[in-house]
Amino acid sequence: MPHSSTSSSDSDDDHRTPRVKPFGRQRPIHDILGGGKVADVLLWKDKAVSAALLFGIGVLWYLFEFVGYNSLTLFCHTVISGMLIIFIWDKGSDIFKWPPPRIPSILSDKSTAREIAAICRAKLEDFLSIFFYVACGHDFGQFLLVIVSLWIISAIGNYISSLNLLFFGCLCLETLPYLYNKYEHEVDYLIARSVRWLKKSYKKLDREFLTKIPRGPVKEKKHK
Numbered sequence: 001m002p003h004s005s006t007s008s009s010d011s012d013d014d015h016r017t018p019r020v021k022p023f024g025r026q027r028p029i030h031d032i033l034g035g036g037k038v039a040d041v042l043l044w045k046d047k048a049v050s051a052a053l054l055f056g057i058g059v060l061w062y063l064f065e066f067v068g069y070n071s072l073t074l075f076c077h078t079v080i081s082g083m084l085i086i087f088i089w090d091k092g093s094d095i096f097k098w099p100p101p102r103i104p105s106i107l108s109d110k111s112t113a114r115e116i117a118a119i120c121r122a123k124l125e126d127f128l129s130i131f132f133y134v135a136c137g138h139d140f141g142q143f144l145l146v147i148v149s150l151w152i153i154s155a156i157g158n159y160i161s162s163l164n165l166l167f168f169g170c171l172c173l174e175t176l177p178y179l180y181n182k183y184e185h186e187v188d189y190l191i192a193r194s195v196r197w198l199k200k201s202y203k204k205l206d207r208e209f210l211t212k213i214p215r216g217p218v219k220e221k222k223h224k
Contacts (some may be wrong), residue, residue, distance in 0.1 A: 029181050036115045042177045054174050061167040141202045 033039035044050045063069045086101050093100045137143050
């Protein structure tokens with residue numbers, strides 16, 4: 001039967017196709033994220049800091065979305081609360097023999113700031129490189145996929161507030177790298193199958209529709 005032969009050929013292609021990292025990635029996800037403290041937080045290597053960051057993002061979203069805070073009011077109240085806590089801590093350290101308040105080492109460490117800046121710069125350079133490659137039409141299938149994806153996101157943006165979209169992006173940043181690192185082989189396999197399906201669909205579209213679009217004759221340039 002034709003159907004069985006097609007399915008068997010697809011399964012053979014799945015077994016013959018080497019497991020290639022998506023988007024040409026060769027390095028581990030930890031190295032791509034910087035390989036330092038930022039990568040440890042995003043991949044939940046330091047569970048306490050990662051959980052605290054995720055909790056803080058959730059609290060901010062709750063305050064803005066449900067309580068009705070605006071950014072200026074929240075900033076002022078946060079600074080007031082921080083000053084009161086440091087004041088009480090400093091004055092009580094002499095009475096209760098507490099250690100005096102100090103700036104956290106992660107904030108005073110210059111290498112951490114340089115690491116974050118280097119990661120942001122590298123990601124920006126990679127984004128601009130990929131953007132110009134796709135925008136110039138070197139891979140028309142990828143160009144079409146990006147256009148459709150951006151159009152879908154813009155349509156979703158009409159029904160979701162910027163705050164909810166920002167919170168969803170932060171939530172994805174805190175969870176997707178960890179989930180991908182945990183289920184890397186399964187995700188790579190699904191991505192590879194999806195890419196093959198998209199390429200086959202584009203070839204079929206090109207063969208049945210795009211190549212049949214009439215084109216005018218190409219005029220030769222006259223050389224003087």
